[in-house]
Amino acid sequence: MPGLTAYFGLMDIGKPKAGETVLVSGAAGAVGTVVGQLAKQAGCRVVGIAGSDEKVELLKNEFGFDEAINYKTTPDMTTAIATACPNGVDIYFDNVGGEITDAAIMNLNFHARIALCGQIAHYNATEVPMGPRLFPRLLTRKVLLKGFIVSDYLDRVQEGFAALAKGVKEGKLKYRETIVEGFDKLPEAFLSLFSGENKGKMIVKA
Ligand SMILES: NC(=O)c1ccc[n+]([C@@H]2O[C@H](COP(=O)([O-])OP(=O)(O)OC[C@H]3O[C@@H](n4cnc5c(N)ncnc54)[C@H](OP(=O)(O)O)[C@@H]3O)[C@@H](O)[C@H]2O)c1
Secondary structure: OHHHHHHHHHHHHHOOOOOOEEEEOOOOEHHHHHHHHHHHHOOOEEEEEEOOHHHHHHHHHOOOOOEEEEOOOOOOHHHHHHHHOOOOEEEEEEOOOHHHHHHHHOOEEEEEEEEEOOOHHHOOOOOOOOOOOOHHHHHHOOOEEEEOOHHHHHHHHHHHHHHHHHHHHOOOOOOOEEEEEOHHHHHHHHHHHHHOOOOEEEEEEO
């Protein structure tokens, strides 16, 4: 499911072209790691955002990202993204929302695309969060922003499976799993998604 989410969000909404820059938030997770690798295969420069130095190293050394940023130790994300993406951002694959997305929007190129996949920074919010209102930026840069749910692509599942399976078989698509043993650990495992303890797909083994 995360692989299909990455595939359809990137390919159908992002429509990557060689030479473009793809920025991925939640990059070291189940969806993000696949987005980055598919974007590299499409010939793009790929920059990931994640929440630890260990994840930053993993993105660069194991998953082939060109650059990665630890948002937890970076005070000015707008400048950090500008530095990591000297030609601006053509595709922003958003898994998290919040301030990271505000910073990403400030770096979008004309005709950029945002694949709006997840907003984990908001899932526990009890009020609608107030932030900078950046829609004028989207307007003037003529940005396409499209939310999607992977089940929108049910009729194309075989296409997604075929593309992803080919990548795995050829060794071009790697994945990580964080496995927690014991059904009773399910709540703990779920909550740890919010503190970023997983790398790749969080799985509870009963
Ligand atoms: N649209 C769809 O059909 C679809 C399908 C599947 C998943 N999703 C969504 O896509 C996103 C990624 O899913 P996934 O399965 O790949 O999850 P995941 O990335 O494996 O796990 C969540 C990660 O989000 C990061 N995170 C948590 N709270 C954060 C915050 N406040 N700000 C920034 N980062 C935060 C953590 O990593 P760090 O250490 O980097 O903080 C955590 O490891 C989720 O938002 C999920 O709900 C959407």
